[in-house]
Amino acid sequence: MRNTFFSILLIWLALFAFASNTIAQDSPQWHLPEGVKVRLGKGRINEIAFSLDGTRLAVASSVGIWIIDAKTGEELDLLTGHTDNGRSVGVRNVVFSPDGQILASGSDWPGDTIQLWDAETGTPIHTLSVVDGDERYSAAPDTLAFSPDSQMLASAGYDRIVRLWDVRKGMHIRSFTLHADGVNSVAFSPDGQTLASASSDHTVLLWDVNTGTLLQTLTGHTSGVNSVAYSPDGTKIASAGDGNIILLRDASTGTHLRTLTGHTSGVNSVVFSPDGQTVASGSWDETIRLWDANTGGHIRTLIGHTGSVNSIAFSPNGTTIASASWDSTIHLWDARTGRLLRMSERYAFGNTSVAFSPDGTAIASDGGNTIYLWDANTGKHLHTLTGHTSGVLSVVFSPDGQMLASGSWDETIRLWDANTGIHIRMLTGHTHSVNSIAFSPDGTTIASGSGAWGWGNDDTVRLWDVNTGTLLQTLTGHTSDVNSVAFSPDGTAIASGSDDETIRLWDANTGSLLRTLMYDDSRNIQSVAFSPDGQMLVSGGGHIHFWDTNTGSHLRYHSASGNASSIAFGPDGQTLVSGGGLRVHLWDVRTENHFRTLEGHTSFVESVAFSPNGTTIASGARDGTVLLWELVPSPTSLPQFPEDVNQDGVVNIIDLTLVASNFGKTGQNSADVNGDGIVNIIDLTLVAGAFGTTAGAPSIWNLDQEIAPTSAEVEQWLHEARQVNLTDPVFQRGLLMLERLLATLTPKETALLPNYPNPFNPETWIPYQLASSADVSISIYSTNGQLVRSLDLGHQSVGVYESRSRAAYWDGRNALGEPVASGVYFYTLTAGEFTATRKMLIRK
Numbered sequence: 038m039r040n041t042f043f044s045i046l047l048i049w050l051a052l053f054a055f056a057s058n059t060i061a062q063d064s065p066q067w068h069l070p071e072g073v074k075v076r077l078g079k080g081r082i083n084e085i086a087f088s089l090d091g092t093r094l095a096v097a098s099s100v101g102i103w104i105i106d107a108k109t110g111e112e113l114d115l116l117t118g119h120t121d122n123g124r125s126v127g128v129r130n131v132v133f134s135p136d137g138q139i140l141a142s143g144s145d146w147p148g149d150t151i152q153l154w155d156a157e158t159g160t161p162i163h164t165l166s167v168v169d170g171d172e173r174y175s176a177a178p179d180t181l182a183f184s185p186d187s188q189m190l191a192s193a194g195y196d197r198i199v200r201l202w203d204v205r206k207g208m209h210i211r212s213f214t215l216h217a218d219g220v221n222s223v224a225f226s227p228d229g230q231t232l233a234s235a236s237s238d239h240t241v242l243l244w245d246v247n248t249g250t251l252l253q254t255l256t257g258h259t260s261g262v263n264s265v266a267y268s269p270d271g272t273k274i275a276s277a278g279d280g281n282i283i284l285l286r287d288a289s290t291g292t293h294l295r296t297l298t299g300h301t302s303g304v305n306s307v308v309f310s311p312d313g314q315t316v317a318s319g320s321w322d323e324t325i326r327l328w329d330a331n332t333g334g335h336i337r338t339l340i341g342h343t344g345s346v347n348s349i350a351f352s353p354n355g356t357t358i359a360s361a362s363w364d365s366t367i368h369l370w371d372a373r374t375g376r377l378l379r380m381s382e383r384y385a386f387g388n389t390s391v392a393f394s395p396d397g398t399a400i401a402s403d404g405g406n407t408i409y410l411w412d413a414n415t416g417k418h419l420h421t422l423t424g425h426t427s428g429v430l431s432v433v434f435s436p437d438g439q440m441l442a443s444g445s446w447d448e449t450i451r452l453w454d455a456n457t458g459i460h461i462r463m464l465t466g467h468t469h470s471v472n473s474i475a476f477s478p479d480g481t482t483i484a485s486g487s488g489a490w491g492w493g494n495d496d497t498v499r500l501w502d503v504n505t506g507t508l509l510q511t512l513t514g515h516t517s518d519v520n521s522v523a524f525s526p527d528g529t530a531i532a533s534g535s536d537d538e539t540i541r542l543w544d545a546n547t548g549s550l551l552r553t554l555m556y557d558d559s560r561n562i563q564s565v566a567f568s569p570d571g572q573m574l575v576s577g578g579g580h581i582h583f584w585d586t587n588t589g590s591h592l593r594y595h596s597a598s599g600n601a602s603s604i605a606f607g608p609d610g611q612t613l614v615s616g617g618g619l620r621v622h623l624w625d626v627r628t629e630n631h632f633r634t635l636e637g638h639t640s641f642v643e644s645v646a647f648s649p650n651g652t653t654i655a656s657g658a659r660d661g662t663v664l665l666w667e668l669v670p671s672p673t674s675l676p677q678f679p680e681d682v683n684q685d686g687v688v689n690i691i692d693l694t695l696v697a698s699n700f701g702k703t704g705q706n707s708a709d710v711n712g713d714g715i716v717n718i719i720d721l722t723l724v725a726g727a728f729g730t731t732a733g734a735p736s737i738w739n740l741d742q743e744i745a746p747t748s749a750e751v752e753q754w755l756h757e758a759r760q761v762n763l764t765d766p767v768f769q770r771g772l773l774m775l776e777r778l779l780a781t782l783t784p785k786e787t788a789l790l791p792n793y794p795n796p797f798n799p800e801t802w803i804p805y806q807l808a809s810s811a812d813v814s815i816s817i818y819s820t821n822g823q824l825v826r827s828l829d830l831g832h833q834s835v836g837v838y839e840s841r842s843r844a845a846y847w848d849g850r851n852a853l854g855e856p857v858a859s860g861v862y863f864y865t866l867t868a869g870e871f872t873a874t875r876k877m878l879i880r881k
Contacts, residue, residue, distance in 0.1 A: 078404065127639040180223050189204060198213070220236045222235040578601060618641060758771070
């Protein structure tokens, strides 16, 4: 019996570990802005802090404060609430109080608040508003520090003012105002009597906390001081800054003790270990260095980050170091050996470009030097593409969806396999940043535009052979940076927009200049896009301008709210989306009316894109996230097509299934697409052939899964369609679309997917997919391993079971029909030889 119990325990522990790892890899959708269905990425990292017991990390990010399990990396919560004029803003910094009861956070620019939270529950306690500063300077707090007794909080920032706050009352106590430049760091002495402030004015000032009197001015730095820290025993002060050095001083006298050298770039953060024996420093040189606090001797260098290390923290027991970097990761290190313990991914420095795959199943976005591929339906991270040596500025899928191209500040274009993320080849020749790239409609040519904010003299459009990487032509004529390039839908023309305030139209075959488009207030052209029918060109910049592509005449313009840095047509050609400033705007092309504003990003929107079926908009911003907005078009504003059987303005899977359900019917029938008097496989294939031209290729996120066909049904349709001897291009395209639909409905692997909603009360749906037919069951367990409920789903065929009509359903009751208690539960999918386990949470 003992051995049997031990075996069961081992199995359950393995399941628990598997579930934890699985959850840690997902991107939780916490506190989404209104209208957003999925958030990709977790935002830009600004600062990190350990909780008192060392079990949690608080991560200040551009979307809020992520609370992370320090052992597993699992996201536990997202705290949001910082605002500026009613608009959400990011979080610049976080710090736990020494007694572990309070978490303090400071809003990122342009906010000016400090929020105090209950460290255990995440409940807001006080909001401290910084309103007494010089309006010429940002009052956003750049640094926070608690007094040792947790009764006071110090804050400071670019406005040069150091402020003290009463934590219990949430009131301002006093301010210190002698710094000549922004204050980057503050630290209390261990006895709480002195406050040190480090500034870009090259000094560290020591203040009497009780009186506000300046005690000492510490000099010695020859550039801005970014960080200051007291040793735990209060005998030393460490300070570091842009001069690549760390200074150790006697805290009582201010006497210089020693200088720590070795970093090759500015130092952003310096901290003492809890026992005071070690100093850790993080630098722009992408390293963390450990030093002996007594001798100043270098102990070791921690290497692994690929971007500036901006924040470091010791765990309370001193065994672990956490570091946050502009490479979009948090690293956990063994403080004794320097060994990398864990790396957290999928934070991002910023998103300047976002693109849907042609079938809508995937989204590509950039983050610093990195490209991320995501599942467009679930938000799951698929691949990370690395290789660029500088920031990525543009990403785009090939028309067949098999390839991804990226352009970068490193002056190169890289081609990647969109399915595997494997690098294919690199195109070189530009002498400055590649700002924009576009595939020709047939996928054989890439156009790229270059320029670097007026630096240098590239300013060209270049054409490349996709298969060989050969440079075909260089199009010259622009006199400043080329920011955007686009092929016309028929592939005969290329449009390029530039900082020289012109748009140029080029012959795609010969490279000759067709015409130059200018307007009195065109300003810098940031984005260009052709309408789906190719009759209109739209440019974005200070305003949104509309042009006739045949004559080059200027039609009209919209005054864009915020700079329209990115624009895109919807697939119906009637809706335009623009991104700029902090918002996304929707425009009716025919009426010229702005009809909707989408708000939720906390930093500037750099890129927007429509999904192929027009129901989703993706927006990428400098806050390091991509937001997917659900857009339901008005049927009255959409054109009508014979293939649009239900006349909802979109040709999609619904029309396909309506035709199938009317097979064999004669006479007048909306499902008789070709009007030959009978509904048959020809009508169905013609509908499939219209997907790409009016609503996008079929994809699993595009399907209404309540009525979606099974893979067996699509396979039968294909068999019948192939028997019809029609060479009509639309019919042949329909065959291709049916093949793609079958591929979409046939998973490559069996998988258990995250339940939804989660947390839930009292019911949830458990989706899964099967790569082969199998007997399927789902077992639900409590955390102690007890079986709560077993769902026998019977024999299931190959397919995707994600919709509420197909996914497994649990009503939150046990086998006796009794409601279960709040808490964590595990669910295990068994499908033939396949098993997988995930975690879910009931919250009542």
